[in-house]
Amino acid sequence: MKAYILNEPGDTTQLQIKEIAIPEIAGDEVLIRVKAISINPVDSKTRQGKGIYGRLKEESPLILGWDVAGIVEKAGAEVKDFKEGDEVFGMVNFPGHGKAYAEYVVAPASHLALKPQNISFEEAAAATLALLTAYQVLKKAKVQSSQKVLVHAAAGGVGHFAVQLAKHWGTYVIGTGSEKNHDFIVGLGVDEFIDYHGDQLDTIVGHVDFAFDTIGAENIIRSLPLVKRGGTLISIPTGLNDEQKQKATELGVDAYFYLVESSGEDMKEIAELLSQGIVKAHVSKVLPFEQMAEAHQAIDSGRTVGKIIVSL
Numbered sequence: 001m002k003a004y005i006l007n008e009p010g011d012t013t014q015l016q017i018k019e020i021a022i023p024e025i026a027g028d029e030v031l032i033r034v035k036a037i038s039i040n041p042v043d044s045k046t047r048q049g050k051g052i053y054g055r056l057k058e059e060s061p062l063i064l065g066w067d068v069a070g071i072v073e074k075a076g077a078e079v080k081d082f083k084e085g086d087e088v089f090g091m092v093n094f095p096g097h098g099k100a101y102a103e104y105v106v107a108p109a110s111h112l113a114l115k116p117q118n119i120s121f122e123e124a125a126a127a128t129l130a131l132l133t134a135y136q137v138l139k140k141a142k143v144q145s146s147q148k149v150l151v152h153a154a155a156g157g158v159g160h161f162a163v164q165l166a167k168h169w170g171t172y173v174i175g176t177g178s179e180k181n182h183d184f185i186v187g188l189g190v191d192e193f194i195d196y197h198g199d200q201l202d203t204i205v206g207h208v209d210f211a212f213d214t215i216g217a218e219n220i221i222r223s224l225p226l227v228k229r230g231g232t233l234i235s236i237p238t239g240l241n242d243e244q245k246q247k248a249t250e251l252g253v254d255a256y257f258y259l260v261e262s263s264g265e266d267m268k269e270i271a272e273l274l275s276q277g278i279v280k281a282h283v284s285k286v287l288p289f290e291q292m293a294e295a296h297q298a299i300d301s302g303r304t305v306g307k308i309i310v311s312l
């Protein structure tokens with residue numbers, strides 16, 4: 001089968017297509033014939049030797065990617081939920097070695113759900129790491145109806161899902177973005193749109209119960225005062241440094257980092273939300289497998305809307 005091997009950390013030329021053997025499955029795993037792969041900032045960071053490269057650097061060959069949708073080719077003897085021919089999707093082995101940039105991927109059955117019939121493989125692949133992150137973070141923060149929620153980068157992969165989930169769970173949602181993405185973000189259902197380039201954010205000091213930081217660094221310092229005393233800020237790009245932790249303590253905000261993890265149980269909940277049309281993946285670009293480098297370059301720009309997908 002064809003797979004992208006990460007030769008060594010660096011630019012997109014380090015992603016090299018190679019012919020390798022189709023992997024074997026264990027009893028609790030399935031072999032998926034991949035139809036679509038979603039590309040995330042963590043793919044690009046790991047390619048550059050950041051992200052979760054430290055956890056994977058001893059792996060050989062190192063194959064990036066975690067988000068797949070495809071068709072079950074083979075199911076292990078202990079697998080009850082899936083059989084050959086089923087259409088499935090999921091985030092495979094995160095934060096471990098997902099090996100999703102390949103024609104065939106081995107996944108623990110416990111990381112997958114059946115793909116809803118009403119969505120394409122591209123939309124299903126899009127609704128994995130980014131949607132799982134939004135889902136797990138909002139659950140972790142225990143957001144509940146009538147609360148106010150601030151979602152940063154509401155046009156991004158995680159953000160556009162977080163807005164839809166937070167609205168579905170009955171909260172008042174403020175979404176940040178650039179003016180060029182105003183209509184897209186408003187279309188997701190936000191109650192208020194704030195262009196993060198100006199000083200409009202600072203008018204909501206002390207207003208929100210929960211701030212979802214998808215930007216990191218200065219954005220954490222800028223967002224902490226916007227949260228009510230007793231409220232929560234969860235940041236996903238990196239951990240909080242001492243200055244950020246101290247500021248959170250002074251302001252009485254529970255602020256911490258969260259890392260998404262593979263979960264078939266959560267994927268099943270997500271499949272239900274997708275099948276009911278409550279949450280929709282916005283796929284802004286689909287590229288062929290041979291153009292993985294272009295997909296990474298788009299993610300590297302930091303300016304993409306919704307999700308970038310590679311299809312096979």
Ligand SMILES: NC(=O)c1ccc[n+]([C@@H]2O[C@H](COP(=O)([O-])OP(=O)(O)OC[C@H]3O[C@@H](n4cnc5c(N)ncnc54)[C@H](OP(=O)(O)O)[C@@H]3O)[C@@H](O)[C@H]2O)c1
Nearest residue numbers: 041133153155156157158178196236237258259260303304
């Ligand atoms: N810890 C975890 O488990 C976890 C999980 C998923 C993602 N992440 C991390 O979370 C971050 C976001 O991921 P993602 O997939 O949502 O990224 P993404 O899809 O690449 O986000 C792109 C969007 O961010 C917007 N943006 C950039 N700077 C902004 C700012 N200062 N304020 C508001 N919007 C801004 C851009 O809009 P403009 O063009 O308008 O700037 C663009 O639409 C990444 O660092 C990723 O690695 C962590």
